[in-house]
Amino acid sequence: MNVKRYNYEAQFAGISGTVEQAIGKALLSGNYILGTDVDSFEADFAAYCDTRYCIGVNSGTDALILALQASGVAPGNRIAVQANTFFATVAAICLTGATPVLVDACPETFLMDLDKLATLDALDFILPVHLFGLATDMDRLLEIAGQHGAQVIEDCAQAHGARWAGRPVGSFGRVGCFSFHPSKNLAAAGDAGGCVTGDATVDQRLRMLRHLGQAEQNDHTIVARNSRLDVLQSIVLRAKLPSLDEWNQRRREIAARFRVGLSGLPVSFQAEGEPGTHVYHLFQLATDNRDALLNALLAQGIDATVRYPVPIHLQPAYAHLGHAKGDFPVAERLARQLLCLPIRPDMSDAEADGIVEAVHHYFEGASGHAA
Numbered sequence: 100m101n102v103k104r105y106n107y108e109a110q111f112a113g114i115s116g117t118v119e120q121a122i123g124k125a126l127l128s129g130n131y132i133l134g135t136d137v138d139s140f141e142a143d144f145a146a147y148c149d150t151r152y153c154i155g156v157n158s159g160t161d162a163l164i165l166a167l168q169a170s171g172v173a174p175g176n177r178i179a180v181q182a183n184t185f186f187a188t189v190a191a192i193c194l195t196g197a198t199p200v201l202v203d204a205c206p207e208t209f210l211m212d213l214d215k216l217a218t219l220d221a222l223d224f225i226l227p228v229h230l231f232g233l234a235t236d237m238d239r240l241l242e243i244a245g246q247h248g249a250q251v252i253e254d255c256a257q258a259h260g261a262r263w264a265g266r267p268v269g270s271f272g273r274v275g276c277f278s279f280h281p282s283k284n285l286a287a288a289g290d291a292g293g294c295v296t297g298d299a300t301v302d303q304r305l306r307m308l309r310h311l312g313q314a315e316q317n318d319h320t321i322v323a324r325n326s327r328l329d330v331l332q333s334i335v336l337r338a339k340l341p342s343l344d345e346w347n348q349r350r351r352e353i354a355a356r357f358r359v360g361l362s363g364l365p366v367s368f369q370a371e372g373e374p375g376t377h378v379y380h381l382f383q384l385a386t387d388n389r390d391a392l393l394n395a396l397l398a399q400g401i402d403a404t405v406r407y408p409v410p411i412h413l414q415p416a417y418a419h420l421g422h423a424k425g426d427f428p429v430a431e432r433l434a435r436q437l438l439c440l441p442i443r444p445d446m447s448d449a450e451a452d453g454i455v456e457a458v459h460h461y462f463e464g465a466s467g468h469a470a
């Protein structure tokens with residue numbers, strides 16, 4: 100059996116003609132930078148996220164950096180972030196000159212441990228990551244932020260369409276930051292990212308920050324980079340967006356099949372959250388036998404993988420934060436135990452059942468071996 104992690108052909112089913120036509124038109128028009136295609140996607144994605152504004156940028160990493168800058172981050176500001184996120188979340192903080200204040204993960208949700216967050220002092224920002232597609236408890240997080248007078252920037256790179264208390268992620272903080280990297284639930288055909296916000300001033304600043312500091316051409320009022328969403332990517336994203344909820348629903352169905360099929364085995368899973376809210380960017384299974392199970396699945400053609408084998412505080416790039424092994428035990432355990440099973444909206448029940456069977460097969464062999 101061969102189970103892929105991504106299927107781009109399926110993502111374009113029914114829309115490839117429209118996309119090719121729109122791209123062809125854009126290519127011949129010469130209107131390659133910003134303009135109506137980007138505006139249209141931004142309007143659609145803002146509406147999807149229940150926010151007033153969306154500002155397209157060139158990656159999720161830049162979305163985070165620019166969101167912090169637009170919110171007035173200053174060198175030395177203390178920004179709480181979980182120790183078990185992707186490298187880029189913390190890189191964005193460091194690249195603004197701010198200081199990441201790492202928080203361990205919660206053993207059930209695999210998200211920022213809000214009890215631990217509540218014990219920290221003097222925070223300027225809190226940067227929750229809705230990791231693997233599960234929304235953070237934003238009521239509690241905003242309450243803690245309020246006690247500190249801290250601003251909240253959401254990393255939604257893995258959680259397009261995930262919800263907390265009925266509202267989409269990205270709509271709670273000052274800015275919600277998305278990646279549209281080809282691996283994501285809403286995937287561009289290359290690098291792309293976006294910020295959403297309800298704040299008109301932040302919206303204006305973000306538009307200048309992505310566009311060399313210009314409000315008008317040749318009037319550069321702040322020092323800023325070039326980080327604009329590409330027109331061709333905006334066409335791809337806009338064409339895929341209407342399918343996103345249906346795709347997320349199918350991811351949940353596959354995840355439910357995995358949970359039922361694997362119950363009884365010595366494995367555990369990320370908490371599910373309120374029904375219908377997790378968007379399963381990744382389906383994570385935790386086991387002490389992670390590496391052996393991974394090899395067994397790969398040997399059968401099942402494209403499982405590990406996200407992320409090294410927690411933030413043990414990455415060489417973050418040695419300057421001064422942490423050591425043992426500082427964030429839950430993040431370290433997750434780095435040792437988590438394995439991602441392939442999950443795709445176009446995955447058939449037979450493929451999902453084949454994965455379940457392969458995991459059972461591995462554990463039967465493993466226990467037979469031990470006996």
Ligand SMILES: Cc1ncc(COP(=O)(O)O)c(C=O)c1O
Nearest residue numbers: 158159160185187188256278280
């Ligand atoms: C949690 C998280 N934050 C930030 C990023 C950075 O996004 P990008 O790769 O588009 O720069 C990613 C994805 O790659 C991510 O998964």
